[in-house]
Amino acid sequence: MSVMCGYCNQPAALVRGPAVYPHRPDLRGLQFHICRPCGAWIGCERGTTNPLGTLANAELRRARMDAHAAFDPSWKGNKRRRGERYAWLAERLGIPRAACHIGHFDLAMCRRVVDVCLIDAVRGVH
CATH class of the missing domain: 1.10.260 (434 Repressor (Amino-terminal Domain))
Structure with a gap:
């Protein structure tokens, strides 16, 4: 599943928790879609790569x-x-x-x- 960023139209990368929350060891096993060019991201449903919504900036x-x-x-x-x-x-x-x-x-x-x-x-x- 390719997730596209609604802010900059770039594809999001699939990453693990430390890429988004380096200070949260409890989230290490979770996956996130992150747009590296603009920093928008969204978490995934537990145990899947399905986004919980749309990419979001801060x-x-x-x-x-x-x-x-x-x-x-x-x-x-x-x-x-x-x-x-x-x-x-x-x-x-x-x-x-x-x-x-x-x-x-x-x-x-x-x-x-x-x-x-x-x-x-x-x-x-x-």
């Missing part, structure tokens, strides 16, 4: 982490509820459930995730 990685931080507490620890919450999020974002994957979101969509989750929290809806 700004987009931070936005995706913020989106997960806002959204994940609503389902963490309850796998059954996870699907329900992703369906809720997709509805709130006005996108199909199949397209609701934070690893594929751009900056604007990540910010929308944070906003809808904050509104949900303020309203006390869980």
